[in-house]
Structure formats: structure tokens, C-alpha cells
Amino acid sequence: MITVWGRHSSVNVQKVLWTLAELDVPFTRETVGGSFGGNRDADFLAMNPNGLVPVIRDGDVTMFESNAIVRYLSARYRAGVLRPSDHRALAMAEQWMEWQQTSFATHVSTMFFNLVRLPPEKRNPAAVAEAAKQAAAAIRIADDHLSRHDWFAGSDFSFGEIVMGCLLWRYLGLDCEKPDAPHLME
Ligand SMILES: N[C@@H](CCC(=O)N[C@@H](CS)C(=O)NCC(=O)O)C(=O)O
Structure with a gap:
């Protein structure tokens, strides 16, 4: 049985929980991190x-x-469900997964810490404004891709949607200006 260590509220834990749910793999979870502690x-x-x-x-x-x-989970369990078997689709799923981490998640994270986690006196409005601009640019790029493809990997749902979906959900909950992204929101 797989064990997952992590609290529900962590966006990175959410990616793993969603993956396990899609793959229908049983697991147990230990609540660790944040106010629950245990991670030191x-x-x-x-x-x-x-x-x-x-x-x-x-x-x-x-x-x-x-x-x-x-x-790892997508390769090991129910191959082809989240990890595309077609090499072109796999390339695209991998590409958007990396892009999510480096070009979108970093800006969402800056906003999340400044708008939610930090006490008001420690917040950095200039950093929030810059991150909001960069995140909006990333959203437009993703939306443009999805205006021409059904999913990030092309014609099927993949692990690209899982990592992007978790961060997008966090982004949508933040109090910042957001661009129209009809294809991403579809
Ligand atoms: N690059 C790592 C980042 C992991 C990370 O930053 N986790 C955060 C939660 S999203 C964490 O453990 N924070 C400390 C805590 O929860 O106590 C990953 O993608 O797994």
C-alpha cells in the first residue's frame, strides 16, 4: 500500500492525491506539514x-x-492513462509539466505567500504586482495552446492537466487581476 506524507492544503500534495485518484491506486495518508508539523x-x-x-x-x-x-506513479500504474503512450503526446505533457513549475507556479507562489501566508506588515506589494503580471502572461500562453488543442498533451487528458489544474485552482483563489482565459477555464 502506498503511503503519502502531506497535508491536504498543500498544492503539491494535491497533485499527488489527484494522480492517485485518477489511477485508482489505494493509499494511506499521514497528515504532515504546516500547522500539523512532523516534517522536521x-x-x-x-x-x-x-x-x-x-x-x-x-x-x-x-x-x-x-x-x-x-x-513516477503515472508510469508505474495503469500505463497510458495519465502518461501518454504516444511519444508526441508524452513530449507535450512533459513540456507543460515543466513549464507549469518554472513559468507559472513560481509566480503563483510569490502571490500566495504575500497575499495569504505572510502577516500584512511583511507583505511586498511590488513583488505581488510583478508576480501577477508574470502569472497573467503565463495564463495567456496556456490559454493560447488550449485554443488549438483539447488538452495540454493534445487529444487526451494527461498528468499535464493535473499539475496545471492544481496551480490554476490556487491562482483562481487569489485576490489579483486575472486575464480572460476562456479555453483554460473551459
Ligand atoms: N518542489 C517541491 C516543493 C514542496 C513544497 O514546497 N512543499 C510545501 C507545501 S506546498 C511544504 O512542505 N511546506 C512546508 C510545510 O508544509 O510545513 C515539490 O514540488 O514537492
């Missing part, structure tokens, strides 16, 4: 020296990094 304990740090969630254990595999976990 020695036994947790032995699994992830970064002290961050999610972490999973699947038999003889113990690993961290949400996107790598999503890829």
Missing part, C-alpha cells in the same frame, strides 16, 4: 532532507518532489 522530525528528514511535503513510499521506492512523484 528525524524520521521524516531521513525520507526528505528538505523537510517538505509531499513524500511517498511505494514498496522499495521512497521519494519527494511532487512532479517527479506524479510522473
